[in-house]
Amino acid sequence: MTLLLSFSSSCMLGPDYRPPPVEIESEWIYQTSSKLDTMEAVNPLWWQWAFSDVTLDELVSLAIENNLELRSAALRALQAQQQLAIAIGNQYPQTQQLEGLIDRSKYVRSGITGNLQTEYYPNFNLTWELDTWGQLRRLVNSAAADFEASIADYDGVLVSIIAQVAQTYINIRTTKRRLEVARENIRVQREGLRIARVKFRAGEVSALDAEQAQALLSNTEASVPGLEISLQQFENALAVLLGIPPNSLRYIVSFPSSIPMIPKVVTVGMPQDLLRQRPDIRAAERRLAAQGELIGVARAELYPNFSIGGEIGAIDINGGQLNGSSSAWDLFIEFDWNLFNYGRLRSNVRLQDAIFQQLVSDYQQVVLLAQADVENAIVAYIKSQRQLVHYEVAAQASQRSVDISLSQYTNGQVEFDTVITTLISDVQQQDILAIARGAVAANLVQVYLSLGGGWQIQQGIPPFQLLPEDIQQEMLERTPYWNKVQ
8 A cells, every 4th residue: 555655646647748939039120219128127017107197096006906807807816726726625535524323212122111222323434536647636737727827817907907097098188188179279260260250341351251261160169079979988988997887987086188298218128028927928828737737637547546445433332231332444445447438538638638739829829929919019109109290290380370371361461261271281280199199108008018017016916815805805704714715
């Protein structure tokens, strides 16, 4: 028996998992850009560092505390943790049973009444399936990898929620700025309409000028409700991210109408950092590791399973003529072997190996897509800044042309068609400028999202502690066993 126990603790069938090779580029395409710093790692609190916005910081904190999608991810991680605990427990004796019987009796025979007799039958039995081929240890390793994958999934949701809050916040402020621009254009166009009407009453121009001015003004005024619709929809989306009803948002925060400023240089680190930083890459690798262990589990089914067990019992009789006690014990070793199922069991080994190979391809694809994701975000960020410079020049020129055309029209130097052209152009240019400024800030958020920054703020916290305190208390009231969860 000692030899059997020693063998069962050392033999493990199946391949030992090693992370497969992946192709990582050595540097970013825009590595030399003056707007990127590849020497410094991504700041885990990137939204604080990038925007220095107290309102945004507060919104992110509220989302981390209350977002329901993030809470669901924490509960999935908690479930995976308990699956791991079950797998660990399965390594120990599987059947442990304590039985007992108390029997009190009195008999009557031929008019003679016997003594009151009490019998006690305590009995304990135990069965332990030996981990002869390492399948139980493989299952523990697989469950541990699944648990780590669930933590990575939580991290991925956390990174996504932070980025969505930041992008929605930027969209709200961009839309409010666009509303300001529209209202400023309405003010200028009303002045143009006033001038056209004055000149018409003075007989200097026909009614055509005033009608054209009115048409342009009404069209610009019509754009305001559309922007207000977008603004409300963005605010509703933000409320959902914060885990609150849309109507409650107005009591929590008021939004500035300026577009957030961005830093001159952004830290992005090196491509090699993605392997440990992107949660989706870590999750894919850990699921691959979990599947690798299942190949060994499947191979172990080809061999016999051994179990040891025993039973200890006792009888204690009092009050009768057979006063006294006795005991009995039993020890056994048994095995079972699926001798006539090799076709099915071998197919299962091949199945698990094929799944593993598929997950290898999936993992390599995730790494490849992650690099493309970052490159896309970086080029969008850098090029949108270049666009912004040109839009700023165009918007300034457009604004000056409006001032000049209105002055010349007042003095009778140009026709109203010139004024209309400059006013239409200015409406478009000022709106494009506001959108472009918002796009630069949103593209910066996309850079950090693609790099996978932000999850480190919750690193090392057990799944149960990731839940809000009221949820923890609710679960503790339902069952006291949660107070022992780490």
